Amino acid sequence: MCNQRLHVDEAEIDVRPGGAGRLVWTERATNGTGATADIVVERVEPPHLFSFRWAFDDGGxxxxxNSVLVEFTLASEGEGTRLRVTEHGLEQIHWSEEQKSSFAEDHIEGWAKHLGDLAAYAARKAGAAVR
Structure with a gap:
């Protein structure tokens, strides 16, 4: 388990289909160094869906x-809201199996951390316990 910060330190996103963005980490979970990820917004359908593509070749x-699609969907569920996050397309990228495996492992751990932090934040804001 990693004990370094996993949250993004800076984000700049043009929130419209085709909009560009950049996510910046000053410390990265896998190697302790900074990292930057360029993204391109795919879909924006407030208040239920937001998606972007990343992990594509520089300049491409x-x-x-040739990229990974990240989708965030929100759906009413009882008295709450369910957030679903998925990443698609890794199997189609022309990387080695080792690179794909490393990417997947990093992201499984990263999303678990990010979503846990988000659930705790939402619970604090609502004055409720995390389910």
Whole structure:
């Protein structure tokens, strides 16, 4: 288990389909150094869906087959809201199996941390316990 910070330190996103963005970490979970990820917004459908593509070749245009699609969906569930986060497309990227495996492992751990932090934050704001 990693004990370094996993949250993004800076984010700049043009929140519209085709909009560019950049996520910056000053410390990265896997190697302790900084990292920057360029993203391109895919879909924006308030208040239920937001998606972006990342992990594409520098200078390339992200598309199905050369990038990972991250989707955030919100749905009413009882008296609450369910957030679902998925990443698609890793299997189509032309990386080695070792690179794909490392990416997947980092992201499984990272999303678990981020979503846990988000649930705790939302619970504090609502004055409720995390379920």
């Amino acid at each position: 245009e992200p598309a199905d087959g």
